[in-house]
Amino acid sequence: MAARLEHVNVTVSDAERTAALLGRLFGWRVRWSGCAMAGGRSVHVGSDDQYLALYTPPNGGGTRWPKGTPLNHVAVLVDDLDETEARVAEAGLTPFNHGDYAPGRRFYFLDGDGIEFEVVSYAAGARSDVSA
Template sequence: MAEAFLEHVNFTVSDPAKTAQRLCDWFGWHIRWHGAAIHDGTTYHVGNTSSYVALYSPGRPNDGSESSYETRGGLNHVAIVVDDLDATEQRIKASGYQTKNHADYEPGRRFYFDDEDGIEFEIVSYS
């Protein structure tokens, strides 16, 4: 049996085009596809050649009010592996985001930040 792999995750954001562009700027990804989606919405697929993040908006998403860490099925964070943690952190900070929870651990280093949609990102390097 061939090894399974994660192709994509899909989550709702307020502005898929804006979020897609930030992810491209921060991580060197590219927009693989974008177009119309269910409920008169829009979706962007952004990532690399083997995996991507699907960014969806129905046009007027509802604001979440519960902590994802306390909600069954909630999205807790998205982890992204980078080669140069410090350079990536500088790009994220230059975009106006505050980083937090820095940690060095075996076998790597990491930090977290939240975007304006309340999505927590973990950025990790094993270099």
């Protein structure tokens, strides 16, 4: 399988409100919701294969951001995480924030413009020696 877009993570002022709107507009469902980094909240809304991760920071309500700044990261799903990480490093980029989590493994890297990418694999046999 070629790598494919799995999710995009954006900051919104009210994750539940935005998820409800996108559900009405596109027929998407909430795949997951819960506590997130820095005391914020996240709601994942979309289909079984792809979704938007909507993040609301603790200061949430009513916050407005300049155009273009709410993008947190873009996630790409791959079959072989280790092979992809090797290619990222060969490109002169630095993988970071490795982690095992149910149901897979992940790492992040920043491209030359500072855009954060998360690389995810749900392939069987996730390593247990990955450090966070």
